[in-house]
Amino acid sequence: MVAVASERIHASYWLETGDDPAHAAEVIAGEQSSGTFLKLANETPELKERSGARVERLEVIDTSTAPSLPGGMAGSTYTRCQLELSWPLENLGPSLTNLMATVAGNLFELRQVSGLRITDLKLPPAFAAAYPGPAFGITGTRRLSGVAQGPLIGTIIKPSVGLSPEQTAEQVRLLIDGGIDFIKDDELQADGPHCPFDERVRAVMRVVNDGAEALGRKPMVAFNITGDLDQMRHRHDLVLELGGTCVMASLNAIGLVGLIELRRHSSLPIHGHRAGWGWLSRCPALGWDYGPWQQIQRLAGADHLHVNGLANKFSEPDDSVIAAARAVLKPMFDGAPMAAMPVFSSGQTGKQAPGTFAALGTADLIHAAGGGIFGHPGGVAAGVTAFRQAWDAAMAGTPLQDHAVKHAELRQALEFW
Structure with missing residues (x-):
């Protein structure tokens, strides 16, 4: 099945960060799609609009004075948020293995992340066409x-x-x-x-x-x-x-x-x-x-x-x-x-x-x-x-x-x- 532009994958997370939450969300979105650790000429606005992950929702829940996980960005305050990201299906197609790399890949390891947990997943119908699910x-x-x-x-x-x-x-x-x-x-x-x-x-x-x-x-x-x-x-x-x-x-x-x-x-x-x-x-x-x-x-x-x-x-x-x-x-x-x-x-x-x-x-x-x-x-x-x-x-x-x-x-x- 050929993906259409309106089909998107949505994943929600509980996020804790020592960074500015909006910046942390953008870093995660970039890491898991078209971006990298520095700005490249080939990541044009047109490419980013077509293939970049979007921050669909970012809601602050509370803050903490200590990080939940070690190795993150040091800060005096760690903000906890509800984060929802989306990706165009055309980035990966209806592939479960590549879905895992997209929604549960390197984002856990980012310095901006002192806590991250996947809380929800919404998939387009193309996945139902690609995978039959339970036979019985x-x-x-x-x-x-x-x-x-x-x-x-x-x-x-x-x-x-x-x-x-x-x-x-x-x-x-x-x-x-x-x-x-x-x-x-x-x-x-x-x-x-x-x-x-x-x-x-x-x-x-x-x-x-x-x-x-x-x-x-x-x-x-x-x-x-x-x-x-x-x-x-x-x-x-x-x-x-x-x-x-x-x-x-x-x-x-x-x-x-x-x-x-x-x-x-x-x-x-x-x-x-x-x-x-x-x-x-x-x-x-x-x-x-x-x-x-x-x-x-x-x-x-x-x-x-x-x-x-x-x-x-x-x-x-x-x-x-x-x-x-x-x-x-x-x-x-x-x-x-x-x-x-x-x-x-x-x-x-x-x-x-x-x-x-x-x-x-x-x-x-x-x-x-x-x-x-x-x-x-x-x-x-x-x-x-x-x-x-x-x-x-x-x-x-x-x-x-x-x-x-x-x-x-x-x-x-x-x-x-």
């Missing part, structure tokens, strides 16, 4: 898993590593006997000599295919295929050949090109794990908000995206978790919504079900509990049942304690959750 999303995931409504009750194989292929398959058998909807490898479980990928998939899929006959549906297993491109293609093809219905990749490990190429090759939903998200986000003065980051992952082809979970074991607060899930569900383009399925995990139990449903307002999600299922005193099957009972109560608006009166598995679970 919510609708395809529900169809393949046989779960028409409610959340997909999920889990992570525990222990995360250390089990043999046969031991892993036995854990899967127990989960299927309990009526599980979704199972995933831990992101640490790859292709080690103690549990080779091919052997693990063959052992697990024997159990899954047998269990599907008894359940009348096939539980979805997200096998971790993270690797180089040839490895991921081979692993995907094996899962597909054996009747599997999902593959998983660690997005920050395989990178944008890895996800784009996996999407082109894949005939299965891609479960996108955000392992490493903390180094992109945890410093409030540096990195990314989840909203703009997940847009890029959805465009590249992720069908499921991790968003952490309420009352999680990590550092992320609940309001940030819900904002992340809402971002994953939010349409991106008119006529091409590219909806993905949010995945709640991290120290989850059925106790988080009521709050998750109330805050999100939908059950179009995967809720994965590891220890919250495997630790049930009645066994793994009882753990799956208790987790589902908690969600039944949440969607009905019934307090968990009231629902537990007539549901023994939930009653037992509440004592150890």
